[in-house]
Every structure is written in C-alpha cells, then in structure tokens.
Amino acid sequence: MRPTSPAPATTTVGIVGGGPAGLLLARLLHRCGIDSVVLESRDRAYVEHRQRAGVLEQGTVDTLRACGAGERLDRYGLVHHGIRLRYDGRSHRIDLPALTGGRSVVVYAQTEVVKDLIGLQLAGGGPLVFGARALAVTGADTARPVIHYAHEGREHTLTCDYVIGCDGFHGVTRDAVPTGARRLYERAYPYSWLGVLADVPPSCDELVYAHSERGFALFSMRSPTVSRLYLQVPNGTDPADWPDERIWEELDARSATDGPWELARGPITAKSVLPMRSVVTEPLRYGRVLLAGDAAHIVPPAGAKGLNLAVSDVTELARAFAHLKETGSGELLDGWSDACLRRVWRAEHFSYFMTTTLHTAPGQSTFDTRLQLAQLDRIASSPHAAAELAENYTGVPQAPVPVPVASPS
Structure with missing residues (x-):
C-alpha cells in the first residue's frame, strides 16, 4: 500500500x-x-x-519583527551604527545613522x-x-x-x-x-574569499573592510565571542593550504594602520573558500x-x-x-x-x-591601485560620497509587510 x-x-x-x-x-x-x-x-x-x-539591513530587521521573528533577533542581534574602511595605513568610519536619517544594520x-x-x-x-x-x-x-x-x-x-x-x-x-x-547576466571575479570562524572576541566592535595591495580582508563577527573573518585568495584555493598561523599573519598584514590596532587571535574552528560572482536572471x-x-x-x-x-x-x-x-x-x-x-x-x-x-x-597595475585609493579618499572626505555608500549599505527601503487577515498564530 x-x-x-x-x-x-x-x-x-x-x-x-x-x-x-x-x-x-x-x-x-x-x-x-x-x-x-x-x-x-x-x-x-x-x-x-x-x-x-x-548582516541584516534595516528593512530586513523590520520585516522579521513584523512577521513575529524578532524576539531572539532583538535579544542577540548586534546593532551596528557604522562600518570602518581601512586603506593605505588609514582608517575611516562611516556613520550610518548620521548619513541615512537614522538607519543602521544588525549582525545576526x-x-x-x-x-x-x-x-x-x-x-x-x-x-x-x-x-x-x-x-x-x-x-x-x-x-x-x-x-x-x-x-x-x-x-x-x-x-x-x-x-x-x-x-x-x-x-x-x-x-x-x-x-x-x-536571459542570464553574469560576471565572474578573478578571486575568492577564504572565510574562517574563530573562537575569539572581535578585534573591533564594527565591521572593518580593509583594502591592501596584498588583497582584501574583512573583519566581522557572529557574536561577542566569535569572529567571522575573510581573506581574498586566488580562485581554486584549498583551505588546507592556509594553516592557522598563516591566516592570522595575513589578516594582520592587510589591516595595518598608523593608528592603534591589535588583532585578537584565537582558535580557528572552520575554514571554507567562497567563489565570487554576480548573476541576474530575467x-x-x-x-x-x-x-x-x-x-x-x-x-x-x-x-x-x-x-x-x-x-x-x-x-x-x-x-x-x-x-x-x-x-x-x-x-x-x-x-x-x-x-x-x-x-x-x-x-x-x-x-x-x-x-x-x-x-x-x-596582476593589477599601480594605476588601478591609485584609482582605488582615490575613490576611498573621496568617500572619506566627501559627505555626499559617504552618504551614497551608507544609503546603499543600510538598504533601499523595502515594501511594507502585508497586513495579516487575522492575528498571527
């Protein structure tokens, strides 16, 4: 039967x-x-x-709350009012609420x-x-x-x-x-991310996006005691080729700054490589x-x-x-x-x-690197350029959540 x-x-x-x-x-x-x-x-x-x-945009947080999924998010989510750009030995903070009329993001x-x-x-x-x-x-x-x-x-x-x-x-x-x-619109990128989880408190209380001639690095977190870290690596990289000490040394080198900064190190619990691409289907x-x-x-x-x-x-x-x-x-x-x-x-x-x-x-030329640094300088020196980044980062306002026909169960 x-x-x-x-x-x-x-x-x-x-x-x-x-x-x-x-x-x-x-x-x-x-x-x-x-x-x-x-x-x-x-x-x-x-x-x-x-x-x-x-990283949840303001609109995503609002949607989850509206549909009843906000209790743990509000209890454990980490509200971030800024991000930091690290480049050419300098560090610049993007104040998200000040540039967007009060919007922020939540790490959850x-x-x-x-x-x-x-x-x-x-x-x-x-x-x-x-x-x-x-x-x-x-x-x-x-x-x-x-x-x-x-x-x-x-x-x-x-x-x-x-x-x-x-x-x-x-x-x-x-x-x-x-x-x-x-129709498929697609772009592949000539690099990937090596992502790691580490049992160590974050080195910074906000996300740090680091530009370096050695490659990109991102300093993020999953909780106040767990760091989520990323390194730009060549496509096809095997995580096994990156022992823990090499990862920490490279993160340190790519985040170097003339100001105070100390990279917190701890046990790495997971490693994976993420290829990067842009795809849109229409x-x-x-x-x-x-x-x-x-x-x-x-x-x-x-x-x-x-x-x-x-x-x-x-x-x-x-x-x-x-x-x-x-x-x-x-x-x-x-x-x-x-x-x-x-x-x-x-x-x-x-x-x-x-x-x-x-x-x-x-194989990037020094000319292209100087263009990148000029763009980062523009963001750091112009409120208009910084606001453009902040508005996109916190998200274009989303559609309202549909009103339920009855009280949600």
Missing part, C-alpha cells in the same frame, strides 16, 4: 527550498490566510547550520534567522517537509504547475496554483523555465513559476546584499499574493518581476562597486 504523502497533494503556493527566502515567504503567506507547502531537500539540522551572511547570523523561521513554521504555519528533494517542476505555463519530489524513498507530486523557486542557482525550479524564455517569472533569492540572482558578498535581497523578493511577492486574494487583481503579481529587478540591479551595482574598489585583482 502506497504511504501517505508527507504533504497535501495540492496547495495554493508550492515553495521549493526551506532557506530564509522560502521560510519567510511561507510565514508571510500564512499571516495573510494563503496556504503554502515548503519542500526542503536537506534535513533540519543541516538547514539550521548552513553558514551564510549575517543567517543560521539564527532560519532557526527562528523554522520554529514559527512548525508551531503554527503550513507544512514544512525536510528531506523532500524536488526532482522537477512541470506545467509552468499552465494554470496548475506540479512539483515532483522524492521523500523517504518514494516519489510524490504537489499540484499548485503557483510555484516559487527558492532553491538556489542550481535548483530544479530554474529548469522549469525554458532557456529561450530567460525575468523572474515564467507563467506560474517565480524565482526568488539565489535562484534569481547572486551578488558578491562584499556588499552584504544576498540575504537582504531575498527578503525583499519574498516580501514584495507576499504583498502581491495578498492583493490578489483580497481584490482578485493580479496587477501586483504581474508587475512583481520588474519591481524586484529594479532593486536587484541597484544591489548588484553596489556589490560590484564594493568588490572592485576593495579587492586587488591578479
């Missing part, structure tokens, strides 16, 4: 991918009385421990965001199925697309009014869109299949935009679905792709600017 499916056979919105984008979309839809099912290929432990970005690990959203979903949301590997999405241009997935050795189908792909760039949802119906909708988050676009991490763009995507999308439910009009849903792409390209440009201004390309 065939076992019962782990999820209903039909739903209004089928969401492929249980990362922050998929989970937040499900939460927002639930508050508006719209049913959904989230299918996640990995198990819960894996999802809750995937290390990703940890994506792992914690995911834990919060999973807890809400399991406590009172729609079905969230772990270990459900999407095999294909069919019927994208029909009124009822279908997600085919495997769970515990059995194949199942989920018939939907709409399918939302939150399953990343290599997920199956992208394949539901014919290649002739989408449009974000084909028929009744829509792409959000990394399935739709990827940004290099220097601008801290990846998670924030995903939040913006699904907040706009939930608002469009709520409008459709309340009025019967698909106007917002029809315009969703164009609205999102305007924000996406703004974020892509800012991330490209931060990346190319702060990194040293292989």
Whole structure:
C-alpha cells in the first residue's frame, strides 16, 4: 500500500527550498490566510547550520519583527551604527545613522534567522517537509504547475496554483523555465574569499573592510565571542593550504594602520573558500513559476546584499499574493518581476562597486591601485560620497509587510 504523502497533494503556493527566502515567504503567506507547502531537500539540522551572511539591513530587521521573528533577533542581534574602511595605513568610519536619517544594520547570523523561521513554521504555519528533494517542476505555463519530489524513498507530486523557486542557482525550479524564455547576466571575479570562524572576541566592535595591495580582508563577527573573518585568495584555493598561523599573519598584514590596532587571535574552528560572482536572471517569472533569492540572482558578498535581497523578493511577492486574494487583481503579481529587478540591479551595482574598489585583482597595475585609493579618499572626505555608500549599505527601503487577515498564530 502506497504511504501517505508527507504533504497535501495540492496547495495554493508550492515553495521549493526551506532557506530564509522560502521560510519567510511561507510565514508571510500564512499571516495573510494563503496556504503554502515548503519542500526542503536537506534535513533540519543541516538547514539550521548552513553558514551564510549575517548582516541584516534595516528593512530586513523590520520585516522579521513584523512577521513575529524578532524576539531572539532583538535579544542577540548586534546593532551596528557604522562600518570602518581601512586603506593605505588609514582608517575611516562611516556613520550610518548620521548619513541615512537614522538607519543602521544588525549582525545576526543567517543560521539564527532560519532557526527562528523554522520554529514559527512548525508551531503554527503550513507544512514544512525536510528531506523532500524536488526532482522537477512541470506545467509552468499552465494554470496548475506540479512539483515532483522524492521523500523517504518514494516519489510524490504537489499540484499548485503557483510555484516559487527558492532553491538556489542550481535548483530544479530554474529548469522549469525554458532557456529561450530567460536571459542570464553574469560576471565572474578573478578571486575568492577564504572565510574562517574563530573562537575569539572581535578585534573591533564594527565591521572593518580593509583594502591592501596584498588583497582584501574583512573583519566581522557572529557574536561577542566569535569572529567571522575573510581573506581574498586566488580562485581554486584549498583551505588546507592556509594553516592557522598563516591566516592570522595575513589578516594582520592587510589591516595595518598608523593608528592603534591589535588583532585578537584565537582558535580557528572552520575554514571554507567562497567563489565570487554576480548573476541576474530575467525575468523572474515564467507563467506560474517565480524565482526568488539565489535562484534569481547572486551578488558578491562584499556588499552584504544576498540575504537582504531575498527578503525583499519574498516580501514584495507576499504583498502581491495578498492583493490578489483580497481584490482578485493580479496587477501586483504581474508587475512583481520588474519591481524586484529594479532593486536587484541597484544591489548588484553596489556589490560590484564594493568588490572592485576593495579587492586587488591578479596582476593589477599601480594605476588601478591609485584609482582605488582615490575613490576611498573621496568617500572619506566627501559627505555626499559617504552618504551614497551608507544609503546603499543600510538598504533601499523595502515594501511594507502585508497586513495579516487575522492575528498571527
């Protein structure tokens, strides 16, 4: 006898991918009385421990609070009112609230965001199925697309009014869109990041972005006792080629300044290499299949935009679905792709600017280095240039969170 499916056979919105984008979309839809099912290929432990970005824009923080995911964020998140640029032996602080009318950012690990959203979903949301590997999405241009997935050795189908792909760039949802119906814009970078976690308090209470002829370095944190650190390295780097002492020495060299500065060192607990690229898929909708988050676009991490763009995507999308439910009009849903792409390209440009201004390309000429230093001097000396950076860093204001039809559960 065939076992019962782990999820209903039909739903209004089928969401492929249980990362922050998929989970937040499900939460927002639930508050508006719209049913959904989230299918996640990995198990819960894996999802809750995937290390990703940890800098949340003001709009992202506001959205998480509005949907009920703000309790732990407000308790453990680290509010940052500035960032520091380190270059040519100098250090300059960007005062975010002073330059943006009061906006700031919060350092709160994506792992914690995911834990919060999973807890809400399991406590009172729609079905969230772990270990459900999407095999294909069919019927994208029909009124009822279908997600085919495997769970515990059995194949199942989920018939939907709409399918939302939150399953990343290599997920199956992208394949539901014919290649002739989408355009891909892509840029690869000639360097990667070596990211490390270290059990040591941060050397600075704000993020430090360091430009050096030796390469870029970023000093961040996961908590008051755990540092998150990055070094620019060549593409194809093996983390095993970077023993702990080499990492600390290089971080120290790249952050050198004429002012007081002491790099705090401690046990390194994790190392990984992150390739860097910019990718945008257009449009974000084909028929009744829509792409959000990394399935739709990827940004290099220097601008801290990846998670924030995903939040913006699904907040706009939930608002469009709520409008459709309340009025019967698909106007917002029809315009969703164009609205999102305007924000996406703004974020892509800012991330490209931060990346190319702060990194040293292989074989870079002294002329190009002087151009980078001139740009950094411009930011340090001009309130207008500093405000442009601060406004982009804290994020373009996001769409309002859709109002729930009833008190959230």
